[in-house]
């Protein structure tokens with residue numbers, strides 16, 4: 645199997661070995677020239693069908709998987725929760741069984757329930773790729789973040805991340821992105837420091853590192869900012885803290901600087917102004933980063949709350965690079981899982 649990879653599914657990064665992570669990242673590096681060019685493609689998945697089943701909203705991940713599959717010449721089927729028979733009460737399992745019965749080779753699934761992708765993998769015969777399941781993992785985001793940091797730090801030859809430090813800042817308690825980043829980066833030798841207020845960044849995160857001490861927790865961003873090679877800022881996921889309140893409304897309430905009240909933000913922030921002062925990646929804080937350190941964010945960004953717009957769009961930002969590298973990483977994941985499914 646290519647590069648030692650033998651899995652039909654990609655469900656998480658926590659269970660992968662460093663060699664398996666590197667197998668994906670090396671193949672992504674090979675695909676990068678194709679991923680970057682709209683007029684380039686490979687024939688490796690010609691005749692295969694990839695179905696995107698997105699039961700939660702997405703811009704970057706869904707489009708990126710579609711572009712990745714097309715770059716490999718696969719046929720792509722897009723199915724979103726709204727507009728599907730989920731509205732008639734069909735379960736995600738029955739939806740997936742029906743999609744698989746149509747001759748699909750790979751299902752890419754996003755769902756609000758942690759473990760949804762693993763549950764599907766147990767009942768369908770085709771490959772399953774997790775595009776984000778609840779608070780559990782978002783493995784391709786963890787991989788593309790790792791790739792982007794490796795590229796910025798000149799580590800594409802080995803993906804040995806030792807000596808590098810990533811600070812993951814903000815709402816880690818509900819973050820599948822954080823879990824996948826911590827798994828991948830610490831397995832490849834990096835140091836990860838989780839930073840945020842105690843309610844959003846619990847001490848229990850320390851147990852997620854691959855080795856003792858490889859994942860730390862701090863509640864003091866100013867003490868950490870000058871030591872990181874990458875500051876990966878996370879969105880406050882208001883939809884998970886205050887179900888029923890539109891996330892955009894909760895973010896606007898927090899950004900207003902007033903105390904928005906726990907009903908509107910689920911208590912995630914007591915005051916947007918205070919959150920920005922203590923944990924926002926402001927222009928002033930970004931100026932205290934190491935000279936070559938980069939700013940990352942998985943998107944979408946609550947600009948003016950967790951990160952200043954001038955930082956998101958500034959010289960240190962590799963945020964759009966993360967998005968474009970997502971195509972190469974997802975090409976690698978689709979290719980490896982499809983090859984394992986037919987082996």
Ligand code: CP
Pocket residue numbers: 701702703704705706776782785942943944
């Ligand atoms: N980073 C990420 O998962 O973005 P989307 O929700 O837009 O896919």
